[in-house]
Amino acid sequence: xxxxxxxxxxxxxxxxxxxxxxxxxxxxxxxxxxxxxxxxxxxxxxxxxxxxxxxxxxxxxxxxxxxxxxxxxxxxxxxxxxxxxxxxxxxxxxxxxxxxxxxxxxxxxxxxxxxxxxxxxxxxxxxxxxxxxxxxxxxxxxxxxxxxxxxxxxxxxxxxxxxxxxxxxxxxxxxxxxxxxxxxxxxxxxxxxxxxxxxxxxxxxxxxxxxxxxxxxxxxxxxxxxxxxxxxxxxxxxxxxxxxxxxx
Numbered sequence: 001x002x003x004x005x006x007x008x009x010x011x012x013x014x015x016x017x018x019x020x021x022x023x024x025x026x027x028x029x030x031x032x033x034x035x036x037x038x039x040x041x042x043x044x045x046x047x048x049x050x051x052x053x054x055x056x057x058x059x060x061x062x063x064x065x066x067x068x069x070x071x072x073x074x075x076x077x078x079x080x081x082x083x084x085x086x087x088x089x090x091x092x093x094x095x096x097x098x099x100x101x102x103x104x105x106x107x108x109x110x111x112x113x114x115x116x117x118x119x120x121x122x123x124x125x126x127x128x129x130x131x132x133x134x135x136x137x138x139x140x141x142x143x144x145x146x147x148x149x150x151x152x153x154x155x156x157x158x159x160x161x162x163x164x165x166x167x168x169x170x171x172x173x174x175x176x177x178x179x180x181x182x183x184x185x186x187x188x189x190x191x192x193x194x195x196x197x198x199x200x201x202x203x204x205x206x207x208x209x210x211x212x213x214x215x216x217x218x219x220x221x222x223x224x225x226x227x228x229x230x231x232x233x234x235x236x237x238x239x240x241x242x243x244x245x246x247x248x
Contacts, residue, residue: 006137007033013109014102015039016095016134017066018047019055022145023113024159025152026138030111031062038107039066040098044073045180046090046167048187058159067105069097074178084124084174090167091125095132110134117145163200171204185236192232196225203233210237 003026007013013030017023017039030037041055052068059066071094074080078089099110112129114136129136138148152160171186172178182205189203189210198218204211210233214222222229222242233240 001141003029003137003141003143004033006141010109010135011035012107013037013111014098014105014107015111016098016113017041017055017059018113019051019053019058019159020113020165021152021157021159021162022115022138022148024054024058024157024162025148025155026111026113027059027064028062028152028155028157029137031064036107037064038102038105039064040069040101041066042069042071042094042097044071044094045183046073046169048165048168048191050191051165054159054162058157061158067101069101071097074180079169080178082169082172082174082176082178086124086169086174086178088124088128090169091128092131095128095134099132099134112136114139115145115148116142166202171202173204173206176206189233189236193229196228197221204243205237208237209239209241211241211243213243 007030011034013034013036015023015027015030015037017027019041027037027039039059041052043052055066073090073093076089076093079086079093095110095112102110110132112134114126114129115138118139149160168183168186169178172182186203186205190201193201193203198214198221200215201218202213204213212222219242230240
């Protein structure tokens, strides 16, 4: 099945839109083939500010309607406590909120950007999507991450080479309480590294310390900016280390 065929069957759809490469291409395809599509972005402490900026920019460029939903994600049961299945509870709350808003707006079919390259067996959040009957056209149509990036590039979408960016909560190990302060520290630290030219990295937090996970090809850049990185990150963390097991 192609995306054109999918949207031929489902001409009126709502899309849980993150601003990432996958959901961006799905929104583009829906604008091409669906009769009626509306995107919904859930704004919470788990999403850095640039994700909303990208969502607004992309939807504007495509002429797609975007509805922003505010959510106090840390008030959701079993999220702040950060158990091993936190992602399930988080996804259930987020997609539940989107579904409620979409249904109130007259949309009965909700989509997300899961693609054929995603390992659904290793993602607790996928259970929530299945329970809520969320459709994943990119996965259903067999489109891999590489194909989506190529198609996005051909379509002229600025998101075609946007790095994958998991939510800020993933930087905090399971079992360690998630707080707004820890999330803000993660966002500020990663924004600083982005400003220095780093890509595809993570600033992991554990017991008040920061662990940098960078592709090996960026280690030289880190050493060049060692003092600046230390000075900035030690505003938020008691120590900073480099994870030498991540090669990338």
